[in-house]
Amino acid sequence: MLDGWSKTYAMTGWRMGYAVWPKALAEHATRLAINCHSCVNAAAQWAGIAALQGPKDDVAKMMKAFDERRGIIVRELNDIPGFSCIDPSGAFYAFPNIGKTGIPAKKLELALLEEVGVAVIAGTSFGAFGEGYLRFSYANSVDNILAACERIRTWLTQKKVA
Numbered sequence: 001m002l003d004g005w006s007k008t009y010a011m012t013g014w015r016m017g018y019a020v021w022p023k024a025l026a027e028h029a030t031r032l033a034i035n036c037h038s039c040v041n042a043a044a045q046w047a048g049i050a051a052l053q054g055p056k057d058d059v060a061k062m063m064k065a066f067d068e069r070r071g072i073i074v075r076e077l078n079d080i081p082g083f084s085c086i087d088p089s090g091a092f093y094a095f096p097n098i099g100k101t102g103i104p105a106k107k108l109e110l111a112l113l114e115e116v117g118v119a120v121i122a123g124t125s126f127g128a129f130g131e132g133y134l135r136f137s138y139a140n141s142v143d144n145i146l147a148a149c150e151r152i153r154t155w156l157t158q159k160k161v162a
Helices: 023-036 042-053 057-078 105-116 142-158
Strands: 002-004 017-019 134-137
Touching (some): 105 142
C-alpha cells in the first residue's frame, strides 16, 4: 500500500508519503527508496503529524472540491478542439489525448507555457507511450481551471504550432 498527504490533506509539493510492504519485500523497497530520495524535511514531517492527528472535517470538503474540479476540467478539456479526455479515477490529474491536434506532446507543452501561460506536462515525460497526451493538474481553483482551458481553446482555434 502506498499513500501520502498530497491529496487527503492538500499538501501538494510537500513530497511526503508512506508505504506498507509485505515483510519479504520491505528490505528491497527500503533499498530502492534510499537510492531515490532521502528524508523529508522536519517542518513537513511536523505538518504531516498535525494533519494525521488533527480534525478530519476538511478532508471531506477537499474530496468534494476535487470531485467538482475533476468534472469541470474533463468537460472543459473535451471541449478543446483535438482533445479527448476520460474521467480520471484517482489523483488530481487529467490526462487528455491530444493526438487530433497534430502537435507532438512536448511541442504543445512548451507552446502552451510560452504562448498561453498554461503549465502542463507532456505525456512523454512519463515514457514513450505518453506521446499524444498531456497531464493537467486540477489542484487549483475552478476559476483558474476555466481560465486556462479557455485560453488553450482560444489559442488552438486561432493559431497552430509551427
